[in-house]
Structures are given as structure tokens and as C-alpha cells.
Amino acid sequence: MPPRQLKLAAFFNPPGSHVAGWRMPDAVPTDLEFDEYLDVVREAERGLFDMVFFQDSAAVPPAITLAGKDTEAAAGAARTVRIEPMTLLAALAVTTTHIGLVATGTTSYNEPYHIARRFASIDHLSKGRAGWNLVTSQNEDEAQNFGRDAHLDHALRYERAAEFHDVVVGLWEGWDHDAFIRDKASGRYFDPSKLRILNHVGKHFRVRGPLNVARSPQGRPIIAQAGSSEPGKELAARTADVTFTAQTSLAEAQAFRADVRERAMRYGRSPDDIKIMPGLNYVLAETESDARALYEHLLSMMTDEVVMPSIMRLSGGLDLRQFPLDGPLPELPQSNAAHARQKMLVELARRENLSIRQLARRYATSNGHNVFVGTPKGLADMMEAWFQAGAADGFVMLSPYYPTPMRNFVRWVVPELQRRGIYRTAYEGRTLRENLGLVSPAPPLR
Amino acid sequence: MPPRQLKLAAFFNPPGSHVAGWRMPDAVPTDLEFDEYLDVVREAERGLFDMVFFQDSAAVPPAITLAGKDTEAAAGAARTVRIEPMTLLAALAVTTTHIGLVATGTTSYNEPYHIARRFASIDHLSKGRAGWNLVTSQNEDEAQNFGRDAHLDHALRYERAAEFHDVVVGLWEGWDHDAFIRDKASGRYFDPSKLRILNHVGKHFRVRGPLNVARSPQGRPIIAQAGSSEPGKELAARTADVTFTAQTSLAEAQAFRADVRERAMRYGRSPDDIKIMPGLNYVLAETESDARALYEHLLSMMTDEVVMPSIMRLSGGLDLRQFPLDGPLPELPQSNAAHARQKMLVELARRENLSIRQLARRYATSNGHNVFVGTPKGLADMMEAWFQAGAADGFVMLSPYYPTPMRNFVRWVVPELQRRGIYRTAYEGRTLRENLGLVSPAPPLR
Numbered sequence: 001m002p003p004r005q006l007k008l009a010a011f012f013n014p015p016g017s018h019v020a021g022w023r024m025p026d027a028v029p030t031d032l033e034f035d036e037y038l039d040v041v042r043e044a045e046r047g048l049f050d051m052v053f054f055q056d057s058a059a060v061p062p063a064i065t066l067a068g069k070d071t072e073a074a075a076g077a078a079r080t081v082r083i084e085p086m087t088l089l090a091a092l093a094v095t096t097t098h099i100g101l102v103a104t105g106t107t108s109y110n111e112p113y114h115i116a117r118r119f120a121s122i123d124h125l126s127k128g129r130a131g132w133n134l135v136t137s138q139n140e141d142e143a144q145n146f147g148r149d150a151h152l153d154h155a156l157r158y159e160r161a162a163e164f165h166d167v168v169v170g171l172w173e174g175w176d177h178d179a180f181i182r183d184k185a186s187g188r189y190f191d192p193s194k195l196r197i198l199n200h201v202g203k204h205f206r207v208r209g210p211l212n213v214a215r216s217p218q219g220r221p222i223i224a225q226a227g228s229s230e231p232g233k234e235l236a237a238r239t240a241d242v243t244f245t246a247q248t249s250l251a252e253a254q255a256f257r258a259d260v261r262e263r264a265m266r267y268g269r270s271p272d273d274i275k276i277m278p279g280l281n282y283v284l285a286e287t288e289s290d291a292r293a294l295y296e297h298l299l300s301m302m303t304d305e306v307v308m309p310s311i312m313r314l315s316g317g318l319d320l321r322q323f324p325l326d327g328p329l330p331e332l333p334q335s336n337a338a339h340a341r342q343k344m345l346v347e348l349a350r351r352e353n354l355s356i357r358q359l360a361r362r363y364a365t366s367n368g369h370n371v372f373v374g375t376p377k378g379l380a381d382m383m384e385a386w387f388q389a390g391a392a393d394g395f396v397m398l399s400p401y402y403p404t405p406m407r408n409f410v411r412w413v414v415p416e417l418q419r420r421g422i423y424r425t426a427y428e429g430r431t432l433r434e435n436l437g438l439v440s441p442a443p444p445l446r
Numbered sequence: 447m448p449p450r451q452l453k454l455a456a457f458f459n460p461p462g463s464h465v466a467g468w469r470m471p472d473a474v475p476t477d478l479e480f481d482e483y484l485d486v487v488r489e490a491e492r493g494l495f496d497m498v499f500f501q502d503s504a505a506v507p508p509a510i511t512l513a514g515k516d517t518e519a520a521a522g523a524a525r526t527v528r529i530e531p532m533t534l535l536a537a538l539a540v541t542t543t544h545i546g547l548v549a550t551g552t553t554s555y556n557e558p559y560h561i562a563r564r565f566a567s568i569d570h571l572s573k574g575r576a577g578w579n580l581v582t583s584q585n586e587d588e589a590q591n592f593g594r595d596a597h598l599d600h601a602l603r604y605e606r607a608a609e610f611h612d613v614v615v616g617l618w619e620g621w622d623h624d625a626f627i628r629d630k631a632s633g634r635y636f637d638p639s640k641l642r643i644l645n646h647v648g649k650h651f652r653v654r655g656p657l658n659v660a661r662s663p664q665g666r667p668i669i670a671q672a673g674s675s676e677p678g679k680e681l682a683a684r685t686a687d688v689t690f691t692a693q694t695s696l697a698e699a700q701a702f703r704a705d706v707r708e709r710a711m712r713y714g715r716s717p718d719d720i721k722i723m724p725g726l727n728y729v730l731a732e733t734e735s736d737a738r739a740l741y742e743h744l745l746s747m748m749t750d751e752v753v754m755p756s757i758m759r760l761s762g763g764l765d766l767r768q769f770p771l772d773g774p775l776p777e778l779p780q781s782n783a784a785h786a787r788q789k790m791l792v793e794l795a796r797r798e799n800l801s802i803r804q805l806a807r808r809y810a811t812s813n814g815h816n817v818f819v820g821t822p823k824g825l826a827d828m829m830e831a832w833f834q835a836g837a838a839d840g841f842v843m844l845s846p847y848y849p850t851p852m853r854n855f856v857r858w859v860v861p862e863l864q865r866r867g868i869y870r871t872a873y874e875g876r877t878l879r880e881n882l883g884l885v886s887p888a889p890p891l892r
Contacts, residue, residue, distance in 0.1 A: 023630045031626075032570045032660055034540055058559055060658045064641075071638035078635040081626065081660045084567040090536035091571050094480055111555065113504055113591040121530040124478045125537050144654040145559040180477075180527065184469045187749060189524040192517035195510075208590040212506045214478055214527045303633060 006387050006422045007275055007394025007436060009102070009244070010044040010406065012037075013055045014082045017281060019310065019364045020301035021401030022078050030402045031082050034091055040403045041092055044099060047410035048424050050435050051100030051131060052092075053224070053244070053396060054085035058109060059141035063309040076306040086118050093126035100432030102131035102224055102242075108157055109137060109146045112167035112205055119221045120172060120213040128217035128431030131242070132168075133224040134235075136161045138338045139313060154336055158231035160204045165223070165239050167207050170198045172220040174210035218433045228256070228340035237263030240274055241438055244396050246344065246368045247278040253391035275393040275436055278386070279369030283400060284408050288374055295373045298400060299361065307357075307364035314342045325357040341368055369398060376412035383413075384420055452833050452868045453721055453840025453882060455548070455690070456490040456852065458483075459501045460528045463727060465756065465810045466747035467847030468524050476848045477528050480537055486849045487538055490545060493856035494870050496881050497546030497577060498538075499670070499690070499842060500531035504555060505587035509755040522752040532564050539572035546878030548577035548670055548688075554603060555583060555592040558613035558651055565667045566618060566659040574663030574877030577688070578614075579670040580681075582607045584784045585759060600782055604677035606650045611669070611685050613653050616644045618666040620656035664879045674702070674786035683709030686720055687884055690842050692790065692814045693724040699837035721839040721882055724832070725815030729846060730854050734820055741819045744846060745807065753803075753810035760788045771803040787814055815844060822858035829859075830866055 014037075015022040015029040022029040030036040041052050060080050067074035083091075085103035092101055101122065105115050115132065123130035136157040137143070143151050151157060179194035198209030224242040227235060236243045237260055247253035261271035283298065285291035304325065312320060316333035323330055329349040335342040345368070349359045365371060372379050386392045399405040417423035429435050460483075461468040461475040468475040476482040487498050506526050513520035529537075531549035538547055547568065551561050561578065569576035582603040583589070589597050597603060625640035644655030670688040673681060682689045683706055693699035707717035729744065731737035750771065758766060762779035769776055775795040781788040791814070795805045811817060818825050832838045845851040863869035875881050 020633070022628070022635070023633060025630070027630070029628045029635075034571050058563070058658070060656055064638075064643075064656070067638070071641070074638050075634040075636060080636060081621075081658055083570060084563045084659070086533065087536045087564055087567040087571065090533040091540045094484075094537045094541055109557065110560075111592055114556075117504070117530045118533055121533040124529060125480050125533065141654075144652075146557055147652040175527075182468070182475045184471070184473070187466070187469060187747065187752070188521040189468070189475075190521060190526060192510075192513070192520050195517075197510075206590075206593040208587075210506055210510070212504070212527055213530070301633065306633070 003421055005424055005437070006383065006417060007277060008047070008049045008423075009277060009394070009396040010040075010049050010052045011055065011279065011396045011398045012052060013079060013367070013398075014402075015078055016401035017367060017398035018298050018400035019078065019306050020298055023301045024298075024401050024404075026404045027401040028403060029078070034083070034088075036402070037083070037088060038092065038095055040406050041096060041099065043403060043406050043410055045096055047414045048427060049099055050394070051102050051432060053102040053133065054088060054104065056085045056104035056106070057137075057139045057142060058106065059139055059145050061309060062139065062141055062313050063306065065141055066309050066312060073305045076303060077309070086122065089122050089130065090125055093122055093129065098129075098427045100129045100131055100222065100435065101126055102133055102222065104133040104135055106135050106137045106142070107161040107164040108151060109142060112164050113171065113207055113211070115164075116168040116171035116211055117213055120211060120216045123216035123218055123221045124213065128433065130216070130218070131222035131224055131432055133226065133244070134161065134165060134239075135226060140336070151336055154229070154339060155231065158227075158235060162235055163202045163204045165235070167198070167200050167202070167205050169220060170200060171207070171209050171211040172216065174198055175215045177215045177219070180214050218431045222432050222436070222438075229338070232340065233260055233263060236260060236274065237269075238267045241433075241436065242275045242277060245276065245278050246341070247391070248348075248370050250386055250389060250391050253278055253386060254389060257391060257393075273438060277394045277396050278392050279367065279396045279398055280383075281366050281369055281371040281398040281400065282379055282405065282409065283371070283373045284376060284379060284405060284412065286375065288378070291374050299365065302361060302364060304357065304360075307360040310364040311345060311360045314338065314345050316342070320356055323356060326355045329354070329356055329359060344368055367398065376408075376416055379413050380416035380420065383417065384422060387422060449867055451870055451883070452829065452863060453723060454493070454495045454869075455723060455840070455842040456486075456495050456498045457501065457725065457842045457844045458498060459525060459813070459844075460848075461524055462847035463813060463844035464744050464846035465524060465752050466744060469747045470744075470847050470850075472850045473847040474849060475524070480529070480534075482848070483529070483534060484538065484541055486852050487542060487545065489849060489852050489856055491542055493860045494873060495545055496840070497548050497878060499548040499579065500534060500550065502531045502550035502552070503585045503588060504552065505585055505591050507755060508585065508587055508759050509752070511587055512755050512758060519751045522749060523755070532568065535568050535576065536571055539568055539575065544575075544873045546575045546577055546668065546881065547572055548579055548668065550579040550581055552581050552583045552588070553607040553610040554597060555588060558610050559617065559653055559657070561610075562614040562617035562657055563659055566657060566662045569662035569664055569667045570659065574879065576662070576664070577668035577670055577878060579672065579690070580607065580611060580685075581672060586782070597782055600675070600785060601677065604673075604681060608681055609648045609650045611681070613644070613646050613648070613651050615666060616646055617653070617655050617657040618662065620644055621661045623661045623665070626660050664877045668878050668882070668884075675784070678786065679706055679709060682706060682720065683715075684713045687879075687882065688721045688723060691722065691724050692787070693837070694790075694794075694816050696832055696835060696837050699724055699832060700835060703837060703839075719884060723840045723842050724838050725813065725844055726829075726841045727812050727815055727817040727844040727846065728825055728851065728855065729817070729819045730822060730825060730851060730858065732821065734824070737820050745811065748807060748810060750803065750806070753806040756810040757791060757806045760784065760791050762788070766802055769802060772801045775800070775802055775805060790814055813844065822854075822862055825859050826862035826866065829863065830868060833868060
């Protein structure tokens with residue numbers, strides 16, 4: 001048996017994971033031009049990444065709301081427009097060949113029939129490379145685009161998400177893989193004995209089915225999740241193929257992975273059926289000092305107007321701008337957004353004794369994820385160490401901007417990982433499920 | 447000024463507009479294979495069609511529900527699976543160059559923010575070729591996939607549709623075309639003075655906005671509609687760029703077009719800003735007798751199990767299978783589905799004294815639209831006559847199956863129309879709006 005292989009995802013939050021990255025001279029502020037997306041995705045495919053992963057929110061970022069009457073304060077908010085991710089995946093499905101295509105679809109403001117249909121359709125278009133990142137909405141601005149003032153309560157949101165998941169999977173599994181015979185002689189288009197009508201009746205949803213898309217090439221699309229709260233981890237342990245997580249130390253990441261694997265076993269699953277992938281921001285250069293200088297330059301381009309909104313969504317409704325920005329973080333009311341993220345933010349401020357401004361700058365740089373600044377060899381060392389110590393099955397790479405950092409990663413770090421025998425030199429299979437080394441829940445369609 | 451030009455749309459209801467067309471020896475039962483769709487769409491693009499138009503329903507066809515315990519009765523239902531149309535448009539956007547891309551999106555089971563976002567995204571992907579066919583849901587099977595037993599009442603459905611439209615357009619127009627400056631030196635990503643936040647509060651929707659997609663290349667995507675009831679015509683007159691309609695005689699089509707144009711003027715619009723396009727099924731061959739034989743062959747492949755569901759959705763809940771199929775159509779209760787379609791069905795049965803079986807076979811052949819059977823020259827004559835008599839601005843061509851009939855239309859009929867000077871010999875513009883000859887509501891994006 002070949003040694004265990006590291007998995008890689010390329011994270012997209014256009015035009016970059018660092019709030020000021022788009023201002024770099026070599027940055028392309030990718031947000032609405034398809035060719036710019038395609039260029040970076042094909043680079044990731046050349047680097048044999050398992051998947052690209054498009055973050056999403058059905059709203060503009062909070063900076064615009066927070067600006068209020070001082071509209072100029074919003075002008076630096078770069079992550080304001082993008083191609084809707086499920087739409088984008090469909091376009092990438094027919095212009096790429098191997099790489100997995102994963103996008104966020106919130107369970108808070110969608111209907112399970114629509115989500116099941118779209119990802120099944122993307123799985124057909126891509127011949128088995130689709131993945132759905134199942135989330136509950138965290139950005140309160142989304143609520144106001146869907147007739148509500150605020151999100152459902154955290155616990156209820158997860159209850160809805162769990163039922164939403166079950167409906168979607170039930171719809172995906174309604175048709176056997178060989179149901180569609182299209183027999184011209186007899187006039188039988190499908191075999192009705194290979195159909196199971198869902199008839200789901202639950203607390204949040206009532207959905208009859210069946211889905212008007214046949215069983216998809218992967219059996220069903222991959223499910224990714226990113227929740228790290230107690231209900232988030234439970235849902236992932238029961239249902240996720242991939243977990244994206246924010247972990248800033250090796251010890252915490254080991255504990256998190258062990259915890260999720262143990263929970264998965266309690267649901268009767270093999271712990272290897274859930275791939276745990278921490279996020280990892282990277283700022284690379286050929287020497288340590290060049291990397292450090294690049295990082296400092298990125299920091300220097302951030303302004304308070306741009307960094308403050310990144311932590312305000314976790315402040316539980318408290319307007320942090322009314323406190324001295326060079327003073328300590330005040331006590332925060334419980335947030336109805338991401339519980340685990342709020343806890344991490346408060347602990348970071350306490351542990352490193354950061355002022356509000358320092359905390360905001362740190363958070364805006366990292367999205368709460370680990371940040372690596374250094375050489376390609378240093379990055380490969382760190383990734384290998386985490387991987388071998390059981391802290392990760394792979395990583396979600398967050399590029400500060402596009403496309404240079406991704407090109408450098410593929411040129412510099414990928415060969416380094418391959419030399420160490422922990423990363424593929426060619427795609428193993430045709431589907432995302434095969435490349436992740438997961439057991440397919442059903443044979444391929446045709 | 448060049449003479450007025452005929453507009454053409456290619457209608458897709460995979461695997462064909464004739465319920466038994468997929469059984470033809472040369473038929474490809476296109477439903478989930480992207481390359482098969484692309485092949486036919488590129489054929490339409492070679493034929494300089496203005497647009498392809500994908501019909502949709504978020505449910506399997508009624509045949510499956512109606513089959514009940516006799517599941518084998520559903521086996522011939524060919525239009526059971528397909529690629530979700532908005533997803534498909536995104537894939538076609540990056541693999542075609544000129545042709546307009548239109549898909550149905552129901553206002554009954556969607557949220558305006560999602561619809562605005564998806565079509566704006568498709569407009570960006572296609573560089574200005576997207577169109578949204580705004581409908582209210584008619585197939586009661588859809589309701590049961592979205593937590594309801596039946597649709598909203600007809601009037602309320604249209605009220606919701608009208609408000610839905612206004613929200614979508616409001617979201618599309620939230621950003622000026624030059625709002626995104628992405629200025630690296632100053633750090634200003636956009637100019638906040640070019641943003642208008644929607645803050646819509648209505649009876650059916652509350653949506654703050656703005657949309658997280660910039661102003662789209664067409665200013666805004668094209669809006670198509672197909673309603674022919676009283677509220678349907680009013681909504682189209684106020685809001686549609688294109689109306690798809692079922693008209694079976696030249697005189698009725700003239701009256702319909704005059705009516706909609708007059709209503710448009712009452713809303714302060716130019717009547718030329720709404721293109722009226724009747725549907726037209728075509729069965730072509732090089733001789734009359736070959737065309738007639740092909741048509742008879744298509745009819746011979748239809749079974750009662752396959753044809754009855756096509757009229758049952760218009761029977762107002764009455765199970766027509768309990769009546770003698772060779773007897774007359776009984777009195778029908780008012781349908782909550784398509785009012786205008788039910789009226790047309792009843793009038794057709796009375797006028798031609800059709801039995802239930804004959805009516806079902808006629809309807810399953812035509813989808814309620816006109817059917818032309820004959821030679822390419824005969825078809826061009828008919829299209830020219832309707833066009834010149836003010837009965838149509840163009841036609842929606844319904845192919846009985848794919849791909850042969852579309853190839854024959856492009857090879858045989860298109861040159862015939864061009865010779866008569868009523869059809870383009872090259873695309874006039876880059877966007878669908880330009881090709882339709884509509885005035886753009888805003889300059890292109892960049």
C-alpha cells in the first residue's frame with residue numbers, strides 16, 4: 001500500500017485572502033472575469049490539487065453596512081462582488097479536467113431541492129468532481145437579503161442544517177445508477193423499479209421528490225463542512241467527507257482531528273472517511289527576509305476602515321469602533337454568528353495581549369487561520385510535520401492574492417512535497433471522491 | 447434603415463419537444479450529457495439564432511405522480527431528468543460566443559436575491575448574453591418539493607411575480623456601470639457614490655441589497671415571459687423584453703401581438719421594446735409526403751400512458767382517465783395552473799370535436815403550440831407570412847428531438863429566410879440585447 005498522501009485544496013475568496021493583497025503590483029483583482037478565475041484554477045490543477053473551494057456569502061461584506069452615512073469608509077472593501085460560486089463551478093466544470101470543484105451553499109437561505117439539483121448537475125457537467133460546502137449562515141447581512149432581521153438562533157440553524165443535509169442526500173439517492181435505460185424499441189425511458197420517491201416530512205422541510213437529475217457520477221457529490229462549534233463538529237462527524245477548519249497550533253490541530261475522528265467512529269464511520277484540512281495562509285519568497293518583507297508590505301497596505309469589519313461580525317453586536325483601538329478588547333456578548341470563531345478571537349487577544357487594532361489586523365490578515373511566512377522549504381517542513389503528527393490530512397491553501405502566490409506554490413512547494421513522498425505526482429482517479437481516497441457510495445453512472 | 451429582421455429562439459425541453467421524438471433512430475436522448483447540449487446549441491449558433499431557451503420545472507413530470515402504484519405506467523416519461531438550466535447556461539456561457547442564453551427561473555419557489563445573482567453572474571460569464579424567463583409555477587408537482595400541497599392562488603402568484611421582478615431589477619441596478627475602480631494606489635476598490643442600496647420592503651419580500659455582483663455587461667439581463675392570461679399579459683407588457691406565446695392561428699396571433707403592444711404603450715414603453723415570439727413545432731423533410739410520413743411515424747410511437755399526463759395538468763384536478771378516452775372532453779373545473787392554456791385546450795377540443803385521446807395526442811405533440819409539417823420552403827413561407835402580417839416578431843422553434851431537426855432547419859430554412867431579406871447573415875452585436883435590437887438600459891461594464 002502506498003504511504004498516506006497529503007490532500008490539498010485551493011481556497012478562493014476573491015480577489016484574495018489577504019484584505020489588501022489585491023493592491024500588490026502583480027495582483028490581478030479577480031472578481032468577475034472568468035478567464036482570471038480559470039487561470040488560477042488551471043494553475044492549481046497543474047499543481048495536482050484535489051480541489052478548489054469557493055467561499056461564499058449572499059451579501060456584500062459588513063464594511064458596507066458598517067460604513068453607514070460615511071460611505072467613503074466602505075470604499076476599500078475588496079470582497080464586494082464575485083461570480084456566484086455554483087454558477088462559476090458550472091463554467092469551470094467544462095473547462096477543467098481533473099480538479100475537484102467545491103462551493104459553499106448555505107442551508108439557512110436555500111431550499112434543499114434546489115441545492116440537490118444544482119450540485120448533482122455540476123457533478124454531471126464535471127463527470128464526478130463536484131462538492132458542496134454545507135454551511136449555516138454567519139454574516140448577519142445575509143439575513144436582510146432574505147426577509148429577516150437576523151439569522152435563526154445558532155442551535156436551530158444547525159438543526160435545520162442537519163435536516164437539510166438529510167433531504168439533499170435522500171434526493172441524490174432517489175435513482176439507482178442504472179435507472180435510465182432510454183430504450184427506443186420499447187419506449188421505456190427509465191425503469192420505475194429503480195426509483196425511490198423520498199416523501200420527506202420533517203420539522204423544517206417537506207419534500208416529496210424524486211430529484212429531476214439522475215444519480216450522479218460520484219454516486220453523490222462530496223460534502224464539505226467548516227463548523228467547529230459543538231453542533232458543527234457533530235454534524236461533520238456524521239455527514240462530512242471533508243472538514244475545513246481553522247487551527248493555529250499543531251497541538252490544537254491534533255486534538256481537533258482526534259476529536260472529529262472519534263466522533264465519526266461513534267456514528268459507525270471509518271475515521272479515514274473524513275478528511276480534516278486546516279486552512280493555511282502562506283506568504284512565500286525564496287529567502288526568509290524577502291518573505292518577511294513581503295508580509296510587512298501586505299500589512300502596511302491595510303487601513304482601519306478595512307480591517308475593523310473583519311472582527312466586527314464576531315463582536316456579538318458591540319460596535320468596537322467606540323472603544324480606543326489601541327486599548328484591550330472589551331468583554332463581548334455571545335455572538336449569534338460563528339461561536340467557535342468568536343471563542344478563538346477572544347482567546348487570541350487574551351493570549352497575546354493584543355489591542356483591538358492589533359487583533360483586527362491579525363484577523364484581517366489570516367481569516368482566523370494559521371499564517372506561514374517563509375521559504376518554500378520551510379512551508380513544506382511545516383506541512384509535513386503537521387501531516388505526520390496527525391494534525392491534518394491535508395491543507396486548504398489561502399493565497400493572499402492572485403495569481404503569483406499560487407504559481408509560486410505550484411512551482412516551489414509542490415515538488416518539495418513530492419520529493420518527500422507525501423504528495424501525488426499524478427491524479428489517482430477521475431472523480432474527486434477517488435482522488436480523496438474515499439469509498440464511493442455507489443458505482444459511477446455510465 | 448435595414449428592414450425589420452425576424453428573431454429566432456431554439457426551445458429546449460430535453461430530450462425533445464415531441465414526447466416520443468427521442469425514440470427516432472437518429473435521435474440522441476440529450477438530458478444529462480453536456481456535449482450533446484453543446485452540439486445542438488452550437489448548431490443554433492451557426493444558424494445565427496438570437497437565443498436558446500431552456501424550459502424548466504423543479505420536479506419530475508406529472509406522469510410519475512399519476513402512475514401511482516402502477517409504476518410501469520411512468521416508464522415512458524422522457525422529460526424526467528435534465529441538467530438544471532441556470533447551471534447549464536453557465537457552462538454554455540464559456541463554450542459559445544454569440545448566442546443568447548435564456549432559462550426559466552420560477553418566482554414561486556425562489557428568492558429574488560438568488561435569481562438576481564445567478565443571472566447577473568451568467569451575464570458576466572457570457573459577456574452580455576443572459577436572459578431570465580420569469581414564470582410562475584404551473585406544475586403542481588413542484589409545490590410538493592417546496593413544503594406546500596399546492597401552488598399559491600393564480601392571482602397571488604402573479605402578484606408575487608410582479609414584486610419579485612421589481613426586486614430583481616432593483617438589485618441589478620444597484621451599482622453604476624463604472625462603480626468598480628480597483629485603484630491599487632489609493633486602496634479604493636469601488637466608488638461608494640455609485641452604489642444605491644435597495645432597501646425593498648413589500649408584501650412578499652423584504653430585501654436590503656446591494657447585490658454582490660457588479661452591473662452586468664448588458665446593463666441588465668434580458669427578461670422573457672410566457673404568460674398569456676390577463677395578469678400574465680399585464681406583467682409582460684410592463685416588464686418583458688421578449689414574450690414567448692402559444693398561438694395556433696395567424697389571426698389570433700395578430701390580435702395577441704396588437705394587444706400586448708398596446709398594453710406596453712400604456713406603460714409608457716415603445717411597442718418595439720417587446721418582441722413577441724410564438725412557439726412553432728416543426729417536422730421537416732425535403733418533400734411534403736416525406737414530412738407527413740415522418741409526422742405519422744412520430745405519432746405512432748406515442749402511448750396513452752405518455753400522452754395523458756400532458757393534458758392532465760390542465761384538467762383542474764379531474765382524473766380524465768376515468769372517462770372513456772374515445773368520448774368527448776367533460777366540463778373541467780377551473781385550473782390553478784395555467785389559465786390561458788386550459789382555455790386554449792377546451793376551445794381546441796370543442797372546435798375540432800376531439801375525443802379525450804385525440805386531444806391528448808394533439809397536445810402531447812405540440813405542447814399547445816402551432817405545428818408545421820412540410821418542406822423547408824413551406825416553413826419559410828409560413829414564417830414570412832406571420833412576420834409580415836404583424837403576427838410575430840420572430841419564433842421559438844420547438845424541435846421534436848435532437849439533433850437532426852435542428853441541423854436540417856439551419857441547413858434548409860435559414861438560407862431561405864436570408865434570401866428573403868428577413869433574417870440576419872451575421873450577428874449584429876456582441877450582446878443578446880444588441881442582437882434583439884433593444885435599447886440597452888445602461889452602458890456596458892468594461
